[in-house]
Amino acid sequence: MIPGPTPVPETVLKAMARHPIGHRTSEFQSVVQKTNKQLQWLHQTSNDVLVITGSGTAAMEAGIINTLSRGNKVICGNNGKFGERWVKVCSAYGLDVIEIKETWGTPLNTEQFRKILEADENKEIKAVIVTHSETSTGVINDLKTISKHVQNHKSALTIADCVTSLGACNVPMDEWGLDVIASGSQKGYMMPPGLSFVAMSDRAWNAYNESNLPKFYLDLGPYRKTSKNNSNPFTPSVNLYFALEAALEMMQSEGLEQIFKRHSRHRYATQEGMKAIGMSLYASEGYGSPAITSILTKDIDAEIIRKLVKDRFDILLAGGQDHLKGKIFRIGHLGFVNDRDILTVIAAIEAVMSSLGMHHGKVGDGIAAAASTLQ
Amino acid sequence: MIPGPTPVPETVLKAMARHPIGHRTSEFQSVVQKTNKQLQWLHQTSNDVLVITGSGTAAMEAGIINTLSRGNKVICGNNGKFGERWVKVCSAYGLDVIEIKETWGTPLNTEQFRKILEADENKEIKAVIVTHSETSTGVINDLKTISKHVQNHKSALTIADCVTSLGACNVPMDEWGLDVIASGSQKGYMMPPGLSFVAMSDRAWNAYNESNLPKFYLDLGPYRKTSKNNSNPFTPSVNLYFALEAALEMMQSEGLEQIFKRHSRHRYATQEGMKAIGMSLYASEGYGSPAITSILTKDIDAEIIRKLVKDRFDILLAGGQDHLKGKIFRIGHLGFVNDRDILTVIAAIEAVMSSLGMHHGKVGDGIAAAASTLQ
Numbered sequence: 001m002i003p004g005p006t007p008v009p010e011t012v013l014k015a016m017a018r019h020p021i022g023h024r025t026s027e028f029q030s031v032v033q034k035t036n037k038q039l040q041w042l043h044q045t046s047n048d049v050l051v052i053t054g055s056g057t058a059a060m061e062a063g064i065i066n067t068l069s070r071g072n073k074v075i076c077g078n079n080g081k082f083g084e085r086w087v088k089v090c091s092a093y094g095l096d097v098i099e100i101k102e103t104w105g106t107p108l109n110t111e112q113f114r115k116i117l118e119a120d121e122n123k124e125i126k127a128v129i130v131t132h133s134e135t136s137t138g139v140i141n142d143l144k145t146i147s148k149h150v151q152n153h154k155s156a157l158t159i160a161d162c163v164t165s166l167g168a169c170n171v172p173m174d175e176w177g178l179d180v181i182a183s184g185s186q187k188g189y190m191m192p193p194g195l196s197f198v199a200m201s202d203r204a205w206n207a208y209n210e211s212n213l214p215k216f217y218l219d220l221g222p223y224r225k226t227s228k229n230n231s232n233p234f235t236p237s238v239n240l241y242f243a244l245e246a247a248l249e250m251m252q253s254e255g256l257e258q259i260f261k262r263h264s265r266h267r268y269a270t271q272e273g274m275k276a277i278g279m280s281l282y283a284s285e286g287y288g289s290p291a292i293t294s295i296l297t298k299d300i301d302a303e304i305i306r307k308l309v310k311d312r313f314d315i316l317l318a319g320g321q322d323h324l325k326g327k328i329f330r331i332g333h334l335g336f337v338n339d340r341d342i343l344t345v346i347a348a349i350e351a352v353m354s355s356l357g358m359h360h361g362k363v364g365d366g367i368a369a370a371a372s373t374l375q
Numbered sequence: 376m377i378p379g380p381t382p383v384p385e386t387v388l389k390a391m392a393r394h395p396i397g398h399r400t401s402e403f404q405s406v407v408q409k410t411n412k413q414l415q416w417l418h419q420t421s422n423d424v425l426v427i428t429g430s431g432t433a434a435m436e437a438g439i440i441n442t443l444s445r446g447n448k449v450i451c452g453n454n455g456k457f458g459e460r461w462v463k464v465c466s467a468y469g470l471d472v473i474e475i476k477e478t479w480g481t482p483l484n485t486e487q488f489r490k491i492l493e494a495d496e497n498k499e500i501k502a503v504i505v506t507h508s509e510t511s512t513g514v515i516n517d518l519k520t521i522s523k524h525v526q527n528h529k530s531a532l533t534i535a536d537c538v539t540s541l542g543a544c545n546v547p548m549d550e551w552g553l554d555v556i557a558s559g560s561q562k563g564y565m566m567p568p569g570l571s572f573v574a575m576s577d578r579a580w581n582a583y584n585e586s587n588l589p590k591f592y593l594d595l596g597p598y599r600k601t602s603k604n605n606s607n608p609f610t611p612s613v614n615l616y617f618a619l620e621a622a623l624e625m626m627q628s629e630g631l632e633q634i635f636k637r638h639s640r641h642r643y644a645t646q647e648g649m650k651a652i653g654m655s656l657y658a659s660e661g662y663g664s665p666a667i668t669s670i671l672t673k674d675i676d677a678e679i680i681r682k683l684v685k686d687r688f689d690i691l692l693a694g695g696q697d698h699l700k701g702k703i704f705r706i707g708h709l710g711f712v713n714d715r716d717i718l719t720v721i722a723a724i725e726a727v728m729s730s731l732g733m734h735h736g737k738v739g740d741g742i743a744a745a746a747s748t749l750q
Binding site: 058333 | 377609
């Protein structure tokens with residue numbers, strides 16, 4: 001129950017174990033052709049969705065360095081470890097970053113984006129970089145509203161880290177006018193880590209033509225060109241492609257609407273279950289991610305709870321990162337997770353809190369609240 | 376029988392199919408600790424060997440951009456598609472490239488390296504970039520001699536693409552004084568594609584401290600730092616790590632000497648088998664790679680032979696790339712290949728050449744020559 005690597009269905013694991021085939025064969029081209037279409041379905045877009053052998057960071061870096069040039073001014077939302085990371089990527093490439101910061105746990109203030117964009121009469125801002133679901137805190141930022149403000153600016157691009165939102169909640173690329181979406185396989189895709197994805201709008205490709213930042217492995221031009229021939233510029237992770245095909249097939253048979261509803265129900269059930277036993281939610285009210293629920297453990301080191309849940313029930317929770325270490329734990333409910341998993345993790349936490357004498361109610365209250373929400 | 380993805384043993388495929396585990400758990404740290412040691416064994420080095428989720432190109436690019444700075448002068452050996460690629464990587468990052476070119480099929484002239492390095496009295500040359508086994512042509516370059524000339528220069532680094540030589544023939548990093556070695560999982564490692572490896576000497580790390588080329592995902596500093604704690608800077612391909620552990624265990628139980636001998640025997644058996652039926656070897660005499668044998672098909676389109684071998688015997692051979700398309704085919708004998716595989720591919724080629732009326736002898740001559748060499 002961590003926010004990645006997430007649980008992987010047996011069908012997908014079996015696909016991983018197929019013998020690899022030549023990546024220049026027509027057999028493999030069929031896989032690429034199929035997954036290209038499946039990826040467009042998942043992104044709700046007619047844009048190219050390119051596949052990189054690498055982590056989500058590689059995809060996000062690719063999105064940034066393929067659309068911008070040295071010295072470009074960009075806005076970077078920063079309310080968690082990943083927001084912070086994109087600031088670092090921008091700095092590494094000599095971009096001029098305006099940070100819009102928020103305390104961890106609090107969503108980005110969309111009004112700040114609006115004001116800065118409206119004040120930019122000379123259209124100096126080339127991109128707005130936003131983390132949709134901030135994995136480190138379990139906060140979902142209001143990407144839709146921010147993207148609307150960027151569209152009103154008429155010049156800047158929206159570059160979105162959707163690593164833990166894509167496949168968990170609605171991210172309609174075309175409808176929202178998103179220009180770049182980055183994601184990773186070990187999240188909503190229900191796959192092991194190792195592949196990442198960058199979707200690029202036509203506006204993003206126009207910016208690509210102007211971009212002067214140096215790149216080779218992450219140069220998306222050759223990915224686009226080869227993708228049109230159902231191929232890849234470099235030897236791709238063939239077995240993860242097999243897994244991708246299998247996982248996206250499963251997602252397609254469940255359907256996007258159902259996937260989003262499931263994640264939403266799991267979010268609320270987890271939140272209600274935790275509140276019912278007196279635990280505090282870390283994310284601001286109304287901004288809990290559909291993928292991760294963070295719990296603030298005021299009176300006890302969160303690592304103690306995490307260790308007991310692991311040792312006694314063999315359930316892995318995620319800890320807090322950086323200054324949040326020991327202050328929060330995080331429950332992942334992303335990807336291949338069902339109602340049983342939600343009840344199981346809540347029951348385990350209830351048992352542990354009770355044994356610590358810190359259960360603020362009757363054992364079972366969490367389960368009752370979660371079960372009622374799930375219904 | 377292509378030079379990658381190469382055949383993968385069942386043990387390794389099964390390891391691929393394990394459920395992924397959290398990459399920040401102590402269980403995964405044990406895997407990283409073990410594979411770090413195994414990788415040092417394979418590279419015959421006490422240097423760091425870092426693991427990147429990406430292709431061999433990502434590893435090679437990392438080696439280049441972590442040790443050099445904009446405008447640096449470098450020598451780049453170019454006698455095939457991969458040599459050509461490293462020239463492109465250098466150009467993308469604004470390096471000043473001196474190309475030492477050779478016709479495809481011919482090995483790099485080590486004397487040219489010596490002369491240019493000796494003439495560089497002001498020590499302007501910062502690195503010499505060499506492809507050890509040129510996968511596109513099946514030529515093995517004399518890396519040992521080139522590296523000796525670089526060491527006499529006393530300032531430049533040797534950056535070696537050992538993608539199809541590591542695990543196929545002797546590449547003793549420390550003994551030869553190599554500074555950077557790049558390799559990829561789908562080759563001698565007997566694994567599916569998706570992981571790549573960069574080994575860095577102390578001299579390379581000193582150069583890292585001076586390097587000003589922009590990078591983030593491929594910045595090796597964080598890889599080194601986290602590797603010391605048996606971890607990774609970004610979510611690694613957990614399942615490919617499982618495969619790596621299993622594959623390197625198999626390699627260790629065979630032993631480096633035995634692995635090298637096996638590849639050498641397969642090279643000579645393939646060469647002798649092909650010569651016995653009147654086929655021409657493409658690589659210059661004495662410079663055939665232990666991983667790949669390229670055959671020049673003078674009187675017939677090589678693609679016809681390749682197609683017949685595939686259609687009739689379900690054996691995939693590699694074709695020629697770029698201007699060599701239709702002119703050569705390539706037999707991969709790299710990684711998990713045994714004597715039976717060598718006889719099988721030669722028998723299939725004999726049958727096809729005979730049916731084309733182009734077998735220059737008696738069917739079976741190739742097998743006889745190969746079998747005798749194998750003995």
